[in-house]
Amino acid sequence: MNPKAPECPSCKRAVLPRAENPCFPFCSGRCKAIDLGRWLGGEYRIASAPDEDEDGNTPPEVPPTDA
Numbered sequence: 284m285n286p287k288a289p290e291c292p293s294c295k296r297a298v299l300p301r302a303e304n305p306c307f308p309f310c311s312g313r314c315k316a317i318d319l320g321r322w323l324g325g326e327y328r329i330a331s332a333p334d335e336d337e338d339g340n341t342p343p344e345v346p347p348t349d350a
């Protein structure tokens with residue numbers, strides 16, 4: 284296993300390094316929202332804050348896509 288190729292907690296795909304990926308440790312903002320939605324949806328109990336030191340309060344809804 285390559286320690287420099289972390290997996291997205293949501294979809295298990297390869298994740299870009301933090302330096303290149305504002306959504307780290309997720310592969311994308313969508314996966315980040317999915318995981319956060321699980322947290323806020325009660326699938327997990329929020330006993331202690333997850334290991335996030337930056338904007339970890341994104342709402343679970345997918346942002347509106349005005350195409």
Ligand SMILES: [Zn+2]
Pocket residue numbers: 291292293294295296309310311314
């Ligand atoms: Zn993902």
